[in-house]
Amino acid sequence: MEAVKNKEEWAAAPIGVFDSGVGGLTVAREIMRQIPNERIIYFGDTARVPYGSKSKETITRYSRQIVRFLQEQKVKAIVAACNTASAYALDEIEKELDIPIIGVVKPGAKVAAETTRNGRIGVIGTEGTIGSHIYSTYINEINKDIQVVEKACPLFVPLVEEGLWQDPVTDEIAARYLSVLTDSGIDTLILGCTHYPLIRSTVQKTVGGEVALVNPAYETARELKGLLEKENMLNNEKQGLGTERYRFYVSDMADKFRTFANSILKYGILSAKTINIENY
Amino acid sequence: MEAVKNKEEWAAAPIGVFDSGVGGLTVAREIMRQIPNERIIYFGDTARVPYGSKSKETITRYSRQIVRFLQEQKVKAIVAACNTASAYALDEIEKELDIPIIGVVKPGAKVAAETTRNGRIGVIGTEGTIGSHIYSTYINEINKDIQVVEKACPLFVPLVEEGLWQDPVTDEIAARYLSVLTDSGIDTLILGCTHYPLIRSTVQKTVGGEVALVNPAYETARELKGLLEKENMLNNEKQGLGTERYRFYVSDMADKFRTFANSILKYGILSAKTINIENY
Numbered sequence: 049m050e051a052v053k054n055k056e057e058w059a060a061a062p063i064g065v066f067d068s069g070v071g072g073l074t075v076a077r078e079i080m081r082q083i084p085n086e087r088i089i090y091f092g093d094t095a096r097v098p099y100g101s102k103s104k105e106t107i108t109r110y111s112r113q114i115v116r117f118l119q120e121q122k123v124k125a126i127v128a129a130c131n132t133a134s135a136y137a138l139d140e141i142e143k144e145l146d147i148p149i150i151g152v153v154k155p156g157a158k159v160a161a162e163t164t165r166n167g168r169i170g171v172i173g174t175e176g177t178i179g180s181h182i183y184s185t186y187i188n189e190i191n192k193d194i195q196v197v198e199k200a201c202p203l204f205v206p207l208v209e210e211g212l213w214q215d216p217v218t219d220e221i222a223a224r225y226l227s228v229l230t231d232s233g234i235d236t237l238i239l240g241c242t243h244y245p246l247i248r249s250t251v252q253k254t255v256g257g258e259v260a261l262v263n264p265a266y267e268t269a270r271e272l273k274g275l276l277e278k279e280n281m282l283n284n285e286k287q288g289l290g291t292e293r294y295r296f297y298v299s300d301m302a303d304k305f306r307t308f309a310n311s312i313l314k315y316g317i318l319s320a321k322t323i324n325i326e327n328y
Numbered sequence: 329m330e331a332v333k334n335k336e337e338w339a340a341a342p343i344g345v346f347d348s349g350v351g352g353l354t355v356a357r358e359i360m361r362q363i364p365n366e367r368i369i370y371f372g373d374t375a376r377v378p379y380g381s382k383s384k385e386t387i388t389r390y391s392r393q394i395v396r397f398l399q400e401q402k403v404k405a406i407v408a409a410c411n412t413a414s415a416y417a418l419d420e421i422e423k424e425l426d427i428p429i430i431g432v433v434k435p436g437a438k439v440a441a442e443t444t445r446n447g448r449i450g451v452i453g454t455e456g457t458i459g460s461h462i463y464s465t466y467i468n469e470i471n472k473d474i475q476v477v478e479k480a481c482p483l484f485v486p487l488v489e490e491g492l493w494q495d496p497v498t499d500e501i502a503a504r505y506l507s508v509l510t511d512s513g514i515d516t517l518i519l520g521c522t523h524y525p526l527i528r529s530t531v532q533k534t535v536g537g538e539v540a541l542v543n544p545a546y547e548t549a550r551e552l553k554g555l556l557e558k559e560n561m562l563n564n565e566k567q568g569l570g571t572e573r574y575r576f577y578v579s580d581m582a583d584k585f586r587t588f589a590n591s592i593l594k595y596g597i598l599s600a601k602t603i604n605i606e607n608y
Contacts, residue, residue, distance in 0.1 A: 207483070210483055217500055
């Protein structure tokens with residue numbers, strides 16, 4: 049990485065955010081809300097999406113390529129805005145980096161452990177995230193007495209991407225997936241996939257209003273803000289950010305990405321650029 | 329490619345069959361049924377599945393890598409057992425090859441054009457296949473008066489992969505997707521995605537018994553058999569094939585692939601080997 053000339057320039061550098069596709073935009077959205085003065089470079093791996101059904105080796109290889117791309121963009125910190133990548137690749141990649149990288153799993157696990165009153169937490173996510181048992185591992189590191197009930201929900205992502213955010217079919221699938229969690233008497237449920245905040249109301253209705261939902265996207269943006277404050281790396285530029293503030297890259301289907309992104313973000317995405325991530 | 333020593337040896341070479349994942353196994357199954365004496369090398373690109381939502385450029389690049397891998401295995405012919413790859417990549421790759429390659433689209437289009445009595449054909453498939461309008465292009469080359477009604481069904485693949493082959497949710501989604509086709513008065517429907525034969529009964533029930541379903545997997549195996557006969561390339565070995573006859577390679581998640589494959593194929597798959605397809 050090219051040497052950064054001074055502290056001020058470093059603070060003005062962008063934050064790199066990546067995901068397998070569009071899901072991580074719910075994390076980017078929270079960062080935009082909580083630290084609106086920051087630049088963001090977002091990468092969505094739309095040529096190889098989804099990550100949730102793939103192996104640790106493959107996800108780690110993909111994540112490493114993306115981190116190399118983001119470093120080339122001279123980011124000051126990286127957010128793995130993907131539960132599967134956070135679960136499988138983060139520990140290994142963290143060791144190889146000289147800038148901070150945070151995932152969505154630890155912040156979500158921490159808040160869930162603080163939230164539960166009866167010591168029973170549910171986690172929903174992709175096959176990869178659930179199969180890794182990463183949430184229960186982190187939660188039980190904080191408090192070994194907490195009982196964690198995990199459930200993979202493979203159809204939620206395609207249902208969200210098909211736009212069925214509020215639909216009887218999504219209700220029916222949610223009822224099937226989530227019954228094991230409500231039967232276990234959980235009082236806290238982690239939305240362990242970045243797509244799930246988009247069907248938050250369906251999930252809340254299914255598990256009942258008394259169950260607290262934890263959105264790791266929100267907690268991750270909070271953690272990122274705290275980290276940048278602590279390291280004195282918050283961007284203090286007062287002007288000149290404008291529409292250049294956010295840049296979006298994908299590995300495929302830039303037009304489709306932009307359409308979906310515009311349905312999630314208030315901020316209109318001007319353009320998304322396609323790169324060949326296999327070259328990194 | 330290493331020189332083949334003689335005609336007999338060439339005829340004994342395997343057929344390469346590839347798909348984005350498990351869907352192409354319905355094509356492999358038909359080849360196994362119709363020309364049981366042939367060796368098959370199957371490749372499923374499970375690290376980059378699905379293809380149906382990705383672009384022409386990306387699908388062509390992926391298909392080219394797979395073809396290079398199959399040529400390294402010294403196959404005598406290649407079947408693109410994936411509608412999206414057939415739609416996007418076949419014409420270009422065919423020009424670069426010195427062995428025959430056939431896709432699933434042309435055989436399906438041909439039989440549908442022969443089958444319809446009222447000149448109205450429906451086609452269902454992934455976003456990629458439908459967006460390419462490849463079926464209507466081929467059908468209208470055969471008979472420009474045939475009206476083709478196309479409909480993308482993005483949730484069918486995840487529903488099949490979740491095992492909901494016969495399920496009220498699949499019924500409901502099928503009713504929504506297929507109403508535009510039944511309203512158009514089609515008498516013939518092409519199952520334009522290799523996963524769809526697995527929900528054939530749901531589709532038949534939804535469109536009604538009077539609509540003829542065309543399964544391109546079946547027609548492709550027939551076309552392949554005819555091609556090998558014509559070229560005098562059928563395998564005439566009478567023994568020694570045994571369980572070595574079929575070899576399976578994937579780019580990820582070999583165990584999951586094997587489980588799914590065993591639910592489709594009568595023949596028990598002994599093993600599936602993982603390779604890094606990005607290196608080809």
